[in-house]
Amino acid sequence: MTKKKLTKEIVVIDLDDLDSSVPEGKHQLSRHRTCWQHVLATLHGRKKRLTKKDHETIDGFKLTAQCFLDFPCRERSTRKISQKNVGHGVPKLNKKLGSGTFGNYFELLWRGFCEEKKSFFGYLDCLWFSLYTKPSFQSKVMTWIQNKQIFTKKYVIVPIVIWSHWSLLIFCNFDESLESETRKPCMLLLDSLESTDPKRLERDIRKFVSAIFKAEGRPETQQSLRKIPLLVPKVPQQRNDWECGNFVLYFIKLFMDGAPEDFSMEGYPYFMESNWFTPEDLDCFCEGLHSDLVAT
Incomplete structure (x- = not known):
């Protein structure tokens, strides 16, 4: 030839x-x-x-x-795409996830839950927290959050990507008063890279929460807001420098599957422990989620 x-x-x-x-x-x-x-x-x-x-x-x-x-360009190939190449444009879960790719996988994951399960949960866009840290976006982010009416939900999922690292913030019992004796509000911060010190985000998280309460017109004082516990359970840790987004997606999946009807400090940390899942479990989840996205 x-x-x-x-x-x-x-x-x-x-x-x-x-x-x-x-x-x-x-x-x-x-x-x-x-x-x-x-x-x-x-x-x-x-x-x-x-x-x-x-x-x-x-x-x-x-x-x-x-x-x-x-530079010269080759003519476009006329060969047909085989079935095994279908979906080649969908980024696989084998590299650090950008916000757009993460959003696509999250939406697919969210659609997989039944309506009854989703009625207990709300979620915020994965970029809203990082955008709020920029003064020029704070007012706009609060307007977006107000439209979500998150205080009607028992749990609110808040994926965070900041400093090129993914972690997961979960608001628990924020539909209750801070003075409630039965279901006290608290926050969970799940991080697959504890060596970076997840608590470094605490100051920004508390500012974020305070701004949400103010935007929603909640009567709680700053003193009571500062008392909301921020819990950091010992969850499984990533094996390399790019898996953090995969872990957050799997955290969301498993937390929504096993979240108690009433989150209480007495049962904490529930299932969120270092042996919560194995690396093989995570790999299987990622393969299945990618296959589902390709199929859609």
Whole structure:
């Protein structure tokens, strides 16, 4: 079989004729978003006046970043995709999860629970806690949380991703008054990497909780809010530096399966112990969850 000769096509971009309203595909700019030609073309398209410093920066960029439009491209393969390749675009649970991928897996996991089970639980988006730590987003995050009406639920799942690490915060009995003698509110923080000191988040967590109570118009005082226990059970620990997202998904699954009807400090830590599950259990869960996502 003879190999096809690759043809090299250099696309010339007319910077003076570039209109920012024209889709990028027309000028094939989407193929070289990081090269100096794209930067320069975008600035011209936006009619931005370049300073001397801008010109010097772009001139330096030319020397280190060749335009990818100058490279030859292979023709698209016409072979059919076999069944074993179906779902290859779905990221597997074998690397550190980004918030988007985590959200996809969480939504699938959530849909797998029956309506009766879900009626006891609420959850917050995995980015809301980290966004709240940025002053410019605090008001908006509180508005989103108000719409969730979390104080109507016995349990609220709060996945946290901060400093590139996933952990799980769970609000228990927040539908009760802080003065309740039967079902006292408390917080659980499940972390698969205890060596990083989960308690380092306590200050931000308490600020977050205080802001939620204030936004919801709850009458509790700051003194009573400070007394809400933050519990850190000894849960199984991750084997590498990327499994934290997988652990949080499995924590959610197992906690929702086994959560007591009334969470009490007397039964704590319940099932949340270092032998809660084995590495093999986690691997099996991840394989099944990925297969389900591919199938959908």
